[in-house]
Amino acid sequence: MGNKSIQKKQYIVEQAAKVFAQRGYKAVTMKDIVEACDISRGGLYLYFKDTTEVFEAVLALKENTALAVLKTADGEPGEVLLSYLNEKKKEITKKKDNLEVAAFEYAFAMKTEKKDSLLKKQYQEETKALEKLIADGVKKKWMVCDNPQATAKNMMCTLEGLKVTAVSYSVSSDAFDQAIEYMLGSVGLTTK
Amino acid sequence: MGNKSIQKKQYIVEQAAKVFAQRGYKAVTMKDIVEACDISRGGLYLYFKDTTEVFEAVLALKENTALAVLKTADGEPGEVLLSYLNEKKKEITKKKDNLEVAAFEYAFAMKTEKKDSLLKKQYQEETKALEKLIADGVKKKWMVCDNPQATAKNMMCTLEGLKVTAVSYSVSSDAFDQAIEYMLGSVGLTTK
Amino acid sequence: MGNKSIQKKQYIVEQAAKVFAQRGYKAVTMKDIVEACDISRGGLYLYFKDTTEVFEAVLALKENTALAVLKTADGEPGEVLLSYLNEKKKEITKKKDNLEVAAFEYAFAMKTEKKDSLLKKQYQEETKALEKLIADGVKKKWMVCDNPQATAKNMMCTLEGLKVTAVSYSVSSDAFDQAIEYMLGSVGLTTK
Amino acid sequence: MGNKSIQKKQYIVEQAAKVFAQRGYKAVTMKDIVEACDISRGGLYLYFKDTTEVFEAVLALKENTALAVLKTADGEPGEVLLSYLNEKKKEITKKKDNLEVAAFEYAFAMKTEKKDSLLKKQYQEETKALEKLIADGVKKKWMVCDNPQATAKNMMCTLEGLKVTAVSYSVSSDAFDQAIEYMLGSVGLTTK
DNA sequence: CATGAATGAGAGTTCATTCAT
DNA sequence: GATGAATGAACTCTCATTCAT
Numbered sequence: 093m094g095n096k097s098i099q100k101k102q103y104i105v106e107q108a109a110k111v112f113a114q115r116g117y118k119a120v121t122m123k124d125i126v127e128a129c130d131i132s133r134g135g136l137y138l139y140f141k142d143t144t145e146v147f148e149a150v151l152a153l154k155e156n157t158a159l160a161v162l163k164t165a166d167g168e169p170g171e172v173l174l175s176y177l178n179e180k181k182k183e184i185t186k187k188k189d190n191l192e193v194a195a196f197e198y199a200f201a202m203k204t205e206k207k208d209s210l211l212k213k214q215y216q217e218e219t220k221a222l223e224k225l226i227a228d229g230v231k232k233k234w235m236v237c238d239n240p241q242a243t244a245k246n247m248m249c250t251l252e253g254l255k256v257t258a259v260s261y262s263v264s265s266d267a268f269d270q271a272i273e274y275m276l277g278s279v280g281l282t283t284k
Numbered sequence: 285m286g287n288k289s290i291q292k293k294q295y296i297v298e299q300a301a302k303v304f305a306q307r308g309y310k311a312v313t314m315k316d317i318v319e320a321c322d323i324s325r326g327g328l329y330l331y332f333k334d335t336t337e338v339f340e341a342v343l344a345l346k347e348n349t350a351l352a353v354l355k356t357a358d359g360e361p362g363e364v365l366l367s368y369l370n371e372k373k374k375e376i377t378k379k380k381d382n383l384e385v386a387a388f389e390y391a392f393a394m395k396t397e398k399k400d401s402l403l404k405k406q407y408q409e410e411t412k413a414l415e416k417l418i419a420d421g422v423k424k425k426w427m428v429c430d431n432p433q434a435t436a437k438n439m440m441c442t443l444e445g446l447k448v449t450a451v452s453y454s455v456s457s458d459a460f461d462q463a464i465e466y467m468l469g470s471v472g473l474t475t476k
Numbered sequence: 477m478g479n480k481s482i483q484k485k486q487y488i489v490e491q492a493a494k495v496f497a498q499r500g501y502k503a504v505t506m507k508d509i510v511e512a513c514d515i516s517r518g519g520l521y522l523y524f525k526d527t528t529e530v531f532e533a534v535l536a537l538k539e540n541t542a543l544a545v546l547k548t549a550d551g552e553p554g555e556v557l558l559s560y561l562n563e564k565k566k567e568i569t570k571k572k573d574n575l576e577v578a579a580f581e582y583a584f585a586m587k588t589e590k591k592d593s594l595l596k597k598q599y600q601e602e603t604k605a606l607e608k609l610i611a612d613g614v615k616k617k618w619m620v621c622d623n624p625q626a627t628a629k630n631m632m633c634t635l636e637g638l639k640v641t642a643v644s645y646s647v648s649s650d651a652f653d654q655a656i657e658y659m660l661g662s663v664g665l666t667t668k
Numbered sequence: 669m670g671n672k673s674i675q676k677k678q679y680i681v682e683q684a685a686k687v688f689a690q691r692g693y694k695a696v697t698m699k700d701i702v703e704a705c706d707i708s709r710g711g712l713y714l715y716f717k718d719t720t721e722v723f724e725a726v727l728a729l730k731e732n733t734a735l736a737v738l739k740t741a742d743g744e745p746g747e748v749l750l751s752y753l754n755e756k757k758k759e760i761t762k763k764k765d766n767l768e769v770a771a772f773e774y775a776f777a778m779k780t781e782k783k784d785s786l787l788k789k790q791y792q793e794e795t796k797a798l799e800k801l802i803a804d805g806v807k808k809k810w811m812v813c814d815n816p817q818a819t820a821k822n823m824m825c826t827l828e829g830l831k832v833t834a835v836s837y838s839v840s841s842d843a844f845d846q847a848i849e850y851m852l853g854s855v856g857l858t859t860k
Numbered sequence: 861c862a863t864g865a866a867t868g869a870g871a872g873t874t875c876a877t878t879c880a881t
Numbered sequence: 882g883a884t885g886a887a888t889g890a891a892c893t894c895t896c897a898t899t900c901a902t
Contacts, residue, residue, distance in 0.1 A: 097882080116396045118310040118389070123875060132884040137877075193392045197310075199452035200385045204308045212453045242462045249455075249463060250438070253445025260391035261404045270434045271441060278466065289865075313892060324867045329894065481861085500780045502694040502773070507896060516863040521898075577776045581694075583836035584769045588692045596837045626846045630826070633839075633847060637829025644775035645788045654818045655825060658854065673886075697871060708888045713873070 101139050102153070104129050109150045113189040117147055117197035147198055151210050154191065158183060159214075162221040169229030170281050176222075177272045184255050185268065192259050219248045226279055236280030247275050293331050294345070296321050301342045305381045309339055309389035339390055343402050346383065350375055351406075354413040361421030362473050368414075369464045376447050377460065384451050411440045418471055428472030439467050485523050486537070488513050493534045497573045501531055501581035531582055535594050538575065542567060543598075546605040553613030554665050560606075561635075561656045568639050569652065576643050603632045610663055620664030631659050677715050678729070680705050685726045689765045693723055693773035723774055727786050730767065734759055735790075738797040745805030746857050752798075753827075753848045760831050761844065768835050795824045802855055812856030823851050 107128045111120055120143055126136050140146045158179040165172035184192065195211060202209035223244035229235035237243050254271055257263050276282055299320045303312055312335055318328050332338045350371040357364035376384065387403060394401035415436035421427030429435050446463055449455050461475075468474055491512045495504055504527055510520050524530045542563040549556035568576065579595060586593035607628035613619035621627050638655055641647050660666055683704045687696055696719055702712050716722045734755040741748035760768065771787060778785035799820035805811035813819050830847055833839050845859075852858055 094882090116392060119393075119396065121875065122877085133876090134878075134885065135883055138882070142876085193395060196388060196448070196452070197392055200308060200389055201311075203385060203452055204306075204311065209452065215449075215453050239462075242459075242466075245459055246442070246463055246466045249445035249449055250442050251445065252448050253441035253443065256388070256444050256448045257407075257441055260388070260395055260401065261407055267434075267437055270431075271438055274434075274438045274470065292865090314894085315892060325893095326868070326895075327866055330865070334893090478861095500776060503777075503780065505896065506898090517897095518864065518899075519862055522861070526897085577779060580832070580836070581773060581776055584692060584773055585695075587769060587836055588690075588695065593836065599833075599837055623846075626843075626850075629843055630847055630850045633829035633833055634822070634826050635829065636832050637825035637827065640772070640828050640832045641825055644772070644779055644785065645791050651818075651821055654815075655822055658818075658822045662850065676886085698873090699871060709872095710874075710889070711887055714886070718872090 097139075101149070104131070104136065104139060105146070105149045105153050108146045109154070109191065110189060112147060112150060112194040113191050115194075117143075117194040118201060120147075120194075144198075144201075147194065148210050150191070151195070151198075151214075156214065156218070159218050159221060162218070162225055165225065169225055169232060169234045170276075172225060173229070173276070173279070173281070174272075174283065176225075177275060180251055180254075181265075181268050181272070184251075184258050185263070185265065192255055196256065196259065215248070219244055222247060229279065234281075237278070243278055246278065250275060289331075293341070296323070296328065296331055297338070297341045297345050300338045301346070301383065302381060304339060304342060304386040305383050307386075309335075309386040310393060312339075312386075314338075336390075336393075339386065340402055342383070343387070343390075343406075348406065348410070351410050351413060354410070354417055357417065361417055361424060361426045362468075364417060365421070365427075365468070365471070365473070366464075366475065368417075369467060372443055372446075373457075373460050373464070376443075376450050377455070377457065384447055388448065388451065407440070411436055414439060421471065426473075429470070435470055438470065442467060481523075485533070488515070488520065488523060489530070489533045489537050492530045493538070493575065494573060496531060496534060496578040497575050499578075501527075501578040502585060504531075504578075528582075528585075531578065532594055534575070535579070535582075535598075540598065540602070543602050543605060546602070546609055549609065553609055553616060553618045554660075556609060557613070557660070557663070557665070558656075558667065560609075561659060564635055564638075565649075565652050565656070568635075568642050569647070569649065576639055580640065580643065599632070603628055606631060613663065618665075621662070627662055630662065634659060673715075677725070680707070680712065680715055681722070681725045681729050684722045685730070685767065686765060688723060688726060688770040689767050691770075693719075693770040694777060696723075696770075720774075720777075723770065724786055726767070727771070727774075732790065732794070735794050735797060738794070738801055741801065745801055745808060745810045746852075748801060749805070749852070749855070749857070750848075750859065752801075753851060756827055756830075757841075757844050757848070760827075760834050761839070761841065768831055772832065772835065791824070795820055798823060805855065810857075813854070819854055822854065826851060 104125070108120075108125045111124050111128045115124070122136055122143060123133070125143070125146060126133050129136070140149065158176055161172065161176045161179050199209045199211050223240050226235060226237055226240040226244055230237050230240060250271060254263060254268060258268075273283060296317070300312075300317045303316050303320045307316070314328055314335060315325075317335070317338060318325055321328070328338075332341065350368055353364065353368045353371050391401045391403050415432050418427060418429055418432040418436055422429050422432060442463060446455060446460060450460075465475060488509070492504075492509045495508050495512045499508070506520055506527060507517075509527070509530060510517050513520070524533065542560055545556065545560045545563050583593045583595050607624050610619060610621055610624040610628055614621050614624060634655060638647060638652060642652075657667060680701070684696075684701045687700055687704045691700070698712055698719060699709075701719070701722060702709055705712070716725065734752055737748065737752045737755050741751075743751075775785045775787050799816050802811060802813055802816040802820055806813050806816060826847060830839060830844060834844075849859060
């Protein structure tokens, strides 16, 4: 695949991302993507064989800023955790180009079709990084926590809950902050 | 609609529930339901105009045992909370006829199409009941909690998180128990 | 068929007439008629086997006032002709329950299906009656006309033209009056 | 749409015209047209979204020879009028590929659905052209007529009447000629 | 007679996918 | 590589018609 092809592929992925953000995962057809990209019907098939492949490319391209915060952390663990949680909040509550619904639909579809989901790996990676941060915080006596692994899992789970709640029933900014407070509390911290 | 019709409608809903449990919400077509019920193509349309209507009937028929536990509570609040959480666990982790994926897909689809979802109301009702239980527990000095409302919301959110995690990435029984422990901890209780 | 049945049949025909007036002939389904009559689906079939039969019953019941004017004529032929033409105008331009469109559609459908149309007979009868009136008027020296038969045909044809024009392109009351003037002129009369 | 597409579109229109000529307007389905053209089910939808669109394309393609006679008239007005009327006769009484029934059904359907009909415009244009011819004939003293506008309208109306009569009840060639004689008479002309 | 649930044929419509150019 | 016309499978939905009650 030449240089130009790579550019075109990326262009398709970017356009498709907008479509998925607007209409979810399952409702999107190859035709929708073709139209959003203003390319030919057959042209899309040169790069992707179906919408699943397109969506996985979208996921792959989408950067995970929150995870990046966890990984490149160099400050005090409590600060890092707070930054991470705020980054998550931003991601989850953003209005424009929010791919969360599509991502859930994708994960569910994979489950239903008994295929592997790209998201599972990302989820596990993020959980690990969070656990490491907490363990580190405890070691450095900035945090208090018996079981960093369980706590990390619990936080991830709450964050998933916030995500899904935001997406299906709406969550106020305040309610989100309250949830952050709870999560911080579980490692002996507070924003106050 | 006569008595017989009501029975038939219920029969359709029961068969449809199995289909939705197996294949999610969006992937199901009227044809699938017709085939599962072994009725005629047009016959289904006598009762339901589209899959959304069928699915809403499924939701309406599906009893919410966990909520029932909260509402008919007569024992000690801590016990009731534990029963409730265990009921939730059972609901979420059951292998057969699990409608959670379909329910999420439905909620997301409603979101995408900007329609009202039946589930939102149920979610809010359950949150309220949980809050009431906690407030009651605190009053009777069985529980410790500053802000029952926020705590109830947080628990619900964690439960949604467990649901979605179970459904998209799998959650072990132990991990679930650990999460229950955390939730109990947030009102000063423990199972140990 | 009992007395009650005849009444019911007539009731159906009356309701159906409204439906045909509103929606034409071809677009009307047995279901439409059933709904307009608020009777059972199968019930309609006890009286009529299809919409054609219903429509023919509608035509049969519909009185032809213009023809009646021609036939019961006892005044001066010119007066009778004028009354007849005015009656036609009323029939054609009436807004409510106007069956002309449906009647045309029916006639065309019969043509297409190579069946006999009820309307053809009525048309021929009316032409004859008109011819007789003109011949009579000529004999009594009230009218001037070489060829009563051709003139009658021509008038009928113009009236059909007015009907179809009214129905498909709209005709003003004045334009109609102008046409009447022409028709009168063809037998040496005028309204002025 | 490429050159080849335009040809194919025209091919479809031509085949469809035959179908409409045989079966009228309303009875024709997309499936009928597909079969007449021997193309695929979905293929037709690349060019037309429904039968109305197809029929309008048929109308647009169909040349109006009679109108052409009026417009390109260069001879003596009486001759032109006669040619025009004979052209009309040919059009109306032709046996093969006669679209008049379908055209009427279309006009009526548009009326019923309160949409604009392509035919109305054509009708008005033809009326105008006829009026101009008569006015011209009068000015040049070839014709005698007080009110060219009313006379043109009256002729058009008679022609519509002939059309509809031909189509629904049959009109003999002689009867048609007789009608032509009447129309010529209304501007002081005769064929004899 | 009357009902209305049930059936199944058939029309409409949309897209994934292919393939000649 | 790229195009876009063409195909055909799959679904939706509506009714005419029947038939047990």
